[in-house]
Amino acid sequence: MAVPAEYKNILDSLTTAVLVLKDGLRVQYLNPAAESLFETSITRSRGLPIHHILADSEDTLKTLYAAAHTGQSYTRREAEFVLASGTRLTVDYSVTSASLEPSALTIEIQPRDRLLRISREEEIISQQETTRILVRGMAHEIKNPLGGIRGAAQLLDRELDSEDQREYTQVIIAEADRLRSLVDRMLGPNKAPKLAATNIHEVLERVRTLLEAESRGRLSFHRNYDPSIPEFPGDKEQLIQAFLNIARNAMEAAVENQSDNNSSTPPTITFRTRALRQFTIGHRRYRLVCRVEVLDNGPGIPADLLQNVFYPMISGRAIGTGLGLSITQSIIGQHNGLVECESKPGRTNFIIFLPLEDNQ
Template identity: 75%
Template sequence: MAAAMDYKTILDSLTTSVLIVDSNLGIRYLNPAAENLLETSLTRTLGTSLGQLLLETDEALDTLVSGIRTGQTYTRREAEFVLLSGNRLIVDYSVSPAGQEANQVLMEIQPRDRLLRISREEDMLTQQETTRTLVRGMAHEIKNPLGGIRGAAQLLDRELSDDGQKEYTQVIIAEADRLRGLVDRMLGPNRALKMAQTNIHEVLERVRTLLEAESRGKLMFRRDYDPSIPEFPGDKEQLIQAFLNIARNAMEAAFEHQCSDKATEFPTITFRTRALRQFTIGQKRHRLVARIDIIDNGPGVPPELLQNIFYPMISGRACGTGLGLSITQSIIGQHHGLVECESEPGKTDFIIFLPLEETA
């Protein structure tokens, strides 16, 4: 009995998720790390089938049963587990005989989501910096000749006495100003952030109020706020602009979907906030981070656009400029945060991560 207690104590102290499963895939043991990872408890799952806890493929479960019967040890890389809550996990897991116990195996599970996400975010941040450098270079090359064209048109306008001819120079000046404005918007905000203690829910409520006025009651809002999120250093007006760009896109997508034959729900936007502890953005670990989800029930972002939607001039709408999300990414980047997008038909989720502590 003492040996058994020592064995359980050792497994309970591990940070690696450990399960013991019998030949019928019945769960015999979960350590606390596994309970946390799989969002359940040993009391609730003891004796239930692993297939009821993890919506794994039949092929993977058959391989597990075969491993139990033969006592064969094997490892599977980057397997996808779907929990009963609907959350998806990417994990590596190893299966080996459970000591002297017949027809039982020990599963060791290592979550890979965090490492994969960090790698993906590092690539995204690198791409964004490359894009900003490219845009700044292009803006410089475009604005210089535009200034010359505008100046020459102004000089010509002063020399002309015919109003009909002056109309052409005014067109040149107006178009040069329009292009200059477009380039300035591509560069994003051109003023330093005015940092002050900011409440993220005040920002979201301002955005909601603006969209309610624009939609005139034709848009439903759902709010799922975490009241524990503290105030943080931020530029409130800039953040309102960033979130408004995303939410306005979500509203337009929901309205477009409502006009299609596939629409089954009222146009809806969900605002959700959560506090995340010890969270990594890029290569930096933060003690506390706010996760903000802006979710719409529109048709979804086309797969061919999903990886590029934060680049300037990329838009999924015929009337879009493709600058809103690029500006949003720039503002959030100035706050040392990150914006991601997950999309499928009927659900598009823009996920914003913002550090909640002072960042140098």
């Protein structure tokens, strides 16, 4: 089934991926959008069975065969395609029978990953802003009475002659100071970042050095860096703190997981960096963005915690304060970036996006 030249020009200009199959679901035509989506070309793919470019589930392929046999059209929303390369895509797609050749199928595919990611990022940014407003209000309500309690305890301490009784007032003062410090930590960095030319790999190497010292050789590090990533305007010390919070959590989870399961697999953290072009963070599109991944082979984050992991006081560990990731999101947010998290048992991945241009 050859595509007429006048129609081919139209199909080639579409942003919707169009795939035509015939003769037992063999590839007959891919428009340029489909070539980009499937990471192949029509020259390489023409005549190949569909499973050579789409390593999808048997159910999907069976449905395609049934559609080719019966001529039945159908549509799927937010389906997952697995490419031959292993790449996973979330797509909407429609299958229709070609009118000129009933056994041929036309598949129209709309990728959903970018829209879903933007929607997810908007939700994270909204959560972050809501959290910041709530914490600021709560901090104000807590700090005022704490100041009064501490002041009254100091006055009482001066009036008491008994050392035993003064010991109690000292406890009150110390606990008031501890609560004030906790509230300050919940608020995150209390000063604007001091921007200077920053190399992301210097930041990550500093974090790696600190954790290697803390772990005393129990932790294995893998590094997969993109050396082409340029310097960008950033506060090096704040960024070290942000990545250290993530990597320390990863280290503790991986080490505890090995100990609990008596596993022979060493606790491992992987740092990976990549440059992304024309990438959207929130509502803004940037010419160049740095993507940093911090992966560990720990037990994973429970599903009921994953959606709330960046809220203050949320922690999956009994001794955790639940402030580290909230502070990290705040620091990265001050750099106009964003932190996301993907997790399953044996693999947790924190993904940090940082614009590589001056946005202030």
